[in-house]
Amino acid sequence: xxxxxxxxxxxxxxxxxxxxxxxxxxxxxxxxxxxxxxxxxxxxxxxxxxxxxxxxxxxxxxxxxxxxxxxxxxxxxxxxxxxxxxxxxxxxxxxxxxxxxxxxxxxxxxxxxxxxxxxxxxxxxxxxxxxxxxxxxxxxxxxxxxxxxxxxxxxxxxxxxxxxxxxxxxxxxxxxxxxxxxxxxxxxxxxxxxxxxxxxxxxxxxxxxxxxxxxxxxxxxxxxxxxxxxxxxxxxxxxxxxxxxxxxxxxxxxxxxxxxxxxxxxxxxxxxxxxxxxxxxxxxxxxxxxxxxxxxxxxxxxxxxxxxxxxxxxxxxxxxxxxxxxxxxxxxxxxxxxxxxxxxxxxxxxxxxxxxxxxxxxxxxxxxxxxxxxxxxxxxxxxxxxxxxxxxxxxxxxxxxxxxxxxxxx
Amino acid sequence: xxxxxxxxxxxxxxxxxxxxxxxxxxxxxxxxxxxxxxxxxxxxxxxxxxxxxxxxxxxxxxxxxxxxxxxxxxxxxxxxxxxxxxxxxxxxxxxxxxxxxxxxxxxxxxxxxxxxxxxxxxxxxxxxxxxxxxxxxxxxxxxxxxxxxxxxxxxxxxxxxxxxxxxxxxxxxxxxxxxxxxxxxxxxxxxxxxxxxxxxxxxxxxxxxxxxxxxxxxxxxxxxxxxxxxxxxxxxxxxxxxxxxxxxxxxxxxxxxxxxxxxxxxxxxxxxxxxxxxxxxxxxxxxxxxxxxxxxxxxxxxxxxxxxxxxxxxxxxxxxxxxxxxxxxxxxxxxxxxxxxxxxxxxxxxxxxxxxxxxxxxxxxxxxxxxxxxxxxxxxxxxxxxxxxxxxxxxxxxxxxxxxxxxxxx
Numbered sequence: 001x002x003x004x005x006x007x008x009x010x011x012x013x014x015x016x017x018x019x020x021x022x023x024x025x026x027x028x029x030x031x032x033x034x035x036x037x038x039x040x041x042x043x044x045x046x047x048x049x050x051x052x053x054x055x056x057x058x059x060x061x062x063x064x065x066x067x068x069x070x071x072x073x074x075x076x077x078x079x080x081x082x083x084x085x086x087x088x089x090x091x092x093x094x095x096x097x098x099x100x101x102x103x104x105x106x107x108x109x110x111x112x113x114x115x116x117x118x119x120x121x122x123x124x125x126x127x128x129x130x131x132x133x134x135x136x137x138x139x140x141x142x143x144x145x146x147x148x149x150x151x152x153x154x155x156x157x158x159x160x161x162x163x164x165x166x167x168x169x170x171x172x173x174x175x176x177x178x179x180x181x182x183x184x185x186x187x188x189x190x191x192x193x194x195x196x197x198x199x200x201x202x203x204x205x206x207x208x209x210x211x212x213x214x215x216x217x218x219x220x221x222x223x224x225x226x227x228x229x230x231x232x233x234x235x236x237x238x239x240x241x242x243x244x245x246x247x248x249x250x251x252x253x254x255x256x257x258x259x260x261x262x263x264x265x266x267x268x269x270x271x272x273x274x275x276x277x278x279x280x281x282x283x284x285x286x287x288x289x290x291x292x293x294x295x296x297x298x299x300x301x302x303x304x305x306x307x308x309x310x311x312x313x314x315x316x317x318x319x320x321x322x323x324x325x326x327x328x329x330x331x332x333x334x335x336x337x338x339x340x341x342x343x344x345x346x347x348x349x350x351x352x353x354x355x356x357x358x359x360x361x362x363x364x365x366x367x368x369x370x371x372x373x374x375x376x377x378x379x380x381x382x383x384x385x386x387x388x389x390x391x392x393x394x395x396x397x398x399x400x401x402x403x404x405x406x407x408x409x410x
Numbered sequence: 411x412x413x414x415x416x417x418x419x420x421x422x423x424x425x426x427x428x429x430x431x432x433x434x435x436x437x438x439x440x441x442x443x444x445x446x447x448x449x450x451x452x453x454x455x456x457x458x459x460x461x462x463x464x465x466x467x468x469x470x471x472x473x474x475x476x477x478x479x480x481x482x483x484x485x486x487x488x489x490x491x492x493x494x495x496x497x498x499x500x501x502x503x504x505x506x507x508x509x510x511x512x513x514x515x516x517x518x519x520x521x522x523x524x525x526x527x528x529x530x531x532x533x534x535x536x537x538x539x540x541x542x543x544x545x546x547x548x549x550x551x552x553x554x555x556x557x558x559x560x561x562x563x564x565x566x567x568x569x570x571x572x573x574x575x576x577x578x579x580x581x582x583x584x585x586x587x588x589x590x591x592x593x594x595x596x597x598x599x600x601x602x603x604x605x606x607x608x609x610x611x612x613x614x615x616x617x618x619x620x621x622x623x624x625x626x627x628x629x630x631x632x633x634x635x636x637x638x639x640x641x642x643x644x645x646x647x648x649x650x651x652x653x654x655x656x657x658x659x660x661x662x663x664x665x666x667x668x669x670x671x672x673x674x675x676x677x678x679x680x681x682x683x684x685x686x687x688x689x690x691x692x693x694x695x696x697x698x699x700x701x702x703x704x705x706x707x708x709x710x711x712x713x714x715x716x717x718x719x720x721x722x723x724x725x726x727x728x729x730x731x732x733x734x735x736x737x738x739x740x741x742x743x744x745x746x747x748x749x750x751x752x753x754x755x756x757x758x759x760x761x762x763x764x765x766x767x768x769x770x771x772x773x774x775x776x777x778x779x780x781x782x783x784x785x786x787x788x789x790x791x792x793x794x795x796x797x798x799x800x801x802x803x804x805x806x807x808x809x810x811x812x813x814x815x816x817x818x819x820x
Contacts, residue, residue, distance in 0.1 A: 053743075054746075055740070055743035055744055056742070056743045056745075056746075056747075056748075056749045056750075056751065057739045057740065057742055057743030057749065057751045057754070058743070058751070084736075086736070086739070086740075087736060087739045087751065087764070087767060087768060087769075088767075088768050088769075089752065089766050089767035089768030090766070090767075090768075091768060092768065121736060122736025122737070122739055122740060123735060123736040123739065123768075123769050124769075125768070234739065234740055234743055312722070312807075312811070312815070313815055316811070316812050316815035316816045317815065317816065319812065319816045320815070320816025322816065324532075325533060326494075326496065326497060326531060326532025326533040327532070329467045329496070329497045329532055329533065329644065330465070330467065330496075330532060330644055332466070332467055333463075333465035333466045333467030333468070333644055334465055335466075336464075336466075337466075338466075339466045339467065340466075341466065341467045341468070341497065342499065344467070354497070356499050356500070357497065357498075357499035357500075358497060358498050358499030358500070358501060358502065358533075358535070359497075359498075359533050359534075397722075397812060398812060398816075399809040399812045399813070401722070401726070401812075402726050402729065402807060402808060402809045402811075402812060403809070405722070405723055405726035405727065405730070406726045406727065406729045406730025406732065406808075
């Protein structure tokens with residue numbers, strides 16, 4: 001698969017997180033000549049938080065993770081690419097358990113401390129017999145290095161054309177803290193996280209409820225604010241762990257003032273990872289940022305942004321570099337959210353287009369057309385009726401998307 | 411534009427409706443060398459019903475029709491193709507009024523008895539000066555013939571590749587009754603009618619409220635049960651008139667027993683027109699019928715059907731003739747409606763695929779693959795949790811859709 005034209009030109013440095021060891025292996029379940037299995041392990045049980053798909057047809061590993069999560073601790077995360085083990089009934093649940101048991105045995109853990117994630121084809125039972133034989137060597141070879149993080153980001157890919165890894169260095173009090181995350185995803189990406197996986201680790205010492213508050217809050221503004229095709233996966237999973245290797249004053253709440261810098265760093269890391277997923281949107285040639293302001297409330301702003309970001313007509317117009325702003329008007333109208341046609345202000349690339357329910361008399365389409373030729377498209381929609389805001393990221397809809405998805409399984 | 415491969419092989423006979431005269435003309439506003447203006451007129455004011463877009467950014471002619479509709483009578487309907495006169499502010503409203511006045515003057519009508527419909531590009535004020543000069547000749551040449559109906563169906567097209575006209579003959583009591591309808595639409599087609607226009611006439615003698623009840627009820631099961639791309643237009647309009655030329659016992663209510671045959675005929679005509687719109691879906695190569703049963707209630711069944719019918723991943727898989735039923739599971743899961751993964755039964759082409767939350771052990775994919783090669787695809791989803799039913803029609807999502815929509819304006 002050709003690297004996305006929107007991929008970052010270079011991989012920024014990734015920083016290993018104290019207390020996190022990783023390793024990868026090749027099972028050959030779907031992909032040949034590349035690693036497709038990733039293990040992340042911890043010396044001792046660590047605080048864990050997660051956001052899991054809201055799909056009512058969730059996969060077997062998502063069911064498993066929900067159970068582990070209820071105890072707030074994990075000691076290992078195993079992830080495979082190419083088979084989602086979703087809609088696989090009782091057999092799928094058994095396959096999941098076999099994997100967890102193999103990891104637990106190799107590491108001397110309790111199986112209920114092992115988290116699992118799988119992505120790929122739906123409806124085929126995970127062939128755990130192709131995974132479990134790799135576990136002892138996988139566990140023995142784990143290491144806490146930058147290159148292991150990058151190999152992990154590579155191994156969890158399915159149709160992704162580039163690996164996604166981001167680090168931040170921050171402080172809690174005076175203590176230096178590292179946060180590093182990896183993610184995968186490029187299709188079936190929609191508001192509720194779609195087939196995306198994200199694994200984020202920090203050496204901070206945070207209780208599971210605080211970690212969960214941070215993760216949930218920023219997921220809304222990052223992984224839940226991106227859309228490639230409006231489809232939501234059965235396997236969406238973001239897991240965050242805190243290894244507590246750093247010593248800093250205790251933190252009781254996500255709103256604790258001492259956590260402000262950490263929270264900013266985490267939010268920015270999550271948005272960067274999320275936007276990377278859009279940059280790898282199947283067939284994407286343009287990254288589209290949609291800023292909605294002046295809506296009735298924040299949730300309304302988000303739904304309006306998603307109505308625009310999920311509109312095939314808006315997305316194909318942008319693919320064609322056509323400044324067809326009328327389709328943005330259409331998408332606002334269909335969102336079902338409160339809007340006043342005659343108050344609606346639309347700008348593309350910062351160039352104002354509408355006023356008083358119509359095109360501005362001084363509107364010069366040539367400037368917008370010029371903006372549309374770039375690969376970073378910005379749409380601003382101001383409703384002028386309230387103070388609700390949201391930002392959504394999406395990509396254009398191209399022929400390549402159709403080619404990729406009409407022929408994914410074969 | 412090449413005729414859709416899903417177009418009917420031949421035009422079934424269309425029957426003129428007593429009391430309805432039609433004519434068409436060419437304005438050259440957008441299209442050259444074809445008629446793009448349609449006038450339907452009535453000797454005297456007739457009972458009218460309509461279903462108009464729910465878009466909050468509705469077009470100027472939709473605003474105008476809402477006003478006419480409140481009085482329940484019309485004497486003429488003017489429709490142009492190529493310019494939607496949507497999001498055109500005060501200037502658009504003036505253009506609409508000029509057209510209505512020209513029709514009223516030519517026919518000796520009150521302007522508030524003239525209905526208007528426009529489809530095409532959004533955001534450009536309708537050039538009424540290119541329309542009004544045609545009105546006197548257009549009015550003078552109206553006639554009540556089958557060929558005028560077919561010419562009308564042709565003139566209202568935008569990206570449609572074939573004209574859509576359907577007739578039914580039925581009875582009210584012992585009186586023979588005719589119903590004939592024309593429609594247009596092929597993109598921006600979604601649950602709330604999208605850019606579709608429909609004009610239906612009957613010689614029955616029905617009060618406006620009864621007509622409205624019939625139209626609204628069957629719109630839910632026809633024009634509001636189709637989707638091409640999930641986008642909803644600013645211009646959607648279905649208008650129905652009853653010329654009262656036929657003499658039959660008075661009808662007080664849409665539930666009147668004497669109206670049973672008429673209602674069946676109208677419903678079947680509306681579904682046939684609606685499915686024709688899907689058959690002309692932009693880039694479509696397959697017609698997809700999705701039957702949802704056993705849902706919590708009818709509205710839930712419809713939302714599940716639309717989640718499947720609007721999923722780009724389902725639609726591209728079908729374009730690729732790939733029996734990727736896992737994407738149907740995904741779409742059910744993302745619908746947000748009550749579902750039990752382990753009770754879900756999915757069949758494609760009548761071939762059962764799932765049981766107990768997984769693929770059936772005896773499932774033979776080759777039979778489904780064979781079905782996928784045809785151009786009539788049928789998906790049955792049974793939830794097994796209630797008695798809600800719905801049928802949705804959509805088409806596949808192909809490269810041709812992208813080509814058409816990335817370059818519509820130029």
